[in-house]
Amino acid sequence: MEKLGQNESFLQKAEDFQNSDHKDAPYLRFESILLKAFEDMPQMQASTLKGPREERVYELRSYQSPTETLFKNKVDMFNDGEVEIFKELDFNAVFYGEVISGPEMPNLMYMTTFANKKSRDQHWQQFGESTGWEELSSRAEYPAHNVSHIDITFLYPTDYSDY
Secondary structure (H helix, E strand, C coil): CCCHHHCHHHHHHCHHHHCCCHHHCCCCCCCCCEEEECCCCCCCCCCCCCCCHHHCEEEEEEEECCCHHHHHHHHHHHHHHHHHHHHHCCCCEEEEEEEEECCCCCEEEEEEEECCHHHHHHHHHHHHHCHHHHHHHCCCCCCHHHCCEEEEEEECCCCCCCC
16 A cells, blocks of 8 residues: 555556545455465466456456365365466456455355356356366365355456456
8 A cells, every 4th residue: 555655557547546525445354364365377477358447347256164174175276277268268357366364264265257247148158158167066075065155246447456
């Protein structure tokens, strides 16, 4: 935050957000989560989509697991093919990570981006019907119960967002 507070471009673009009136605050509260990147995607990736930013949809997913062992199993599943399936289907992933500090542990989080909501829905339909997912999810080493709860949050990019 200190470094951002010295960035003139950021300060200019974020002025309305940073200086909102107390009666019209842009959020209620925020929380911090520390992630460790998956081995199959060690760096965040900016979106390569070219369509209108105001239509773009970012999907943040959090997959909670009932135990540490099943959590590790789900992370292994991502690194053993799920990340690659998302890549092949152009899910435009921003990141994949293990939550190492934060709420609702054990869990993993990842973010994908789409041109619009219709594109997002079409991509998920393709994922569910893909032979890659069918094969990976049917493997005995990846039990169906390695995820006990999923939270999905839809976001949109701001003018000052790099992603």
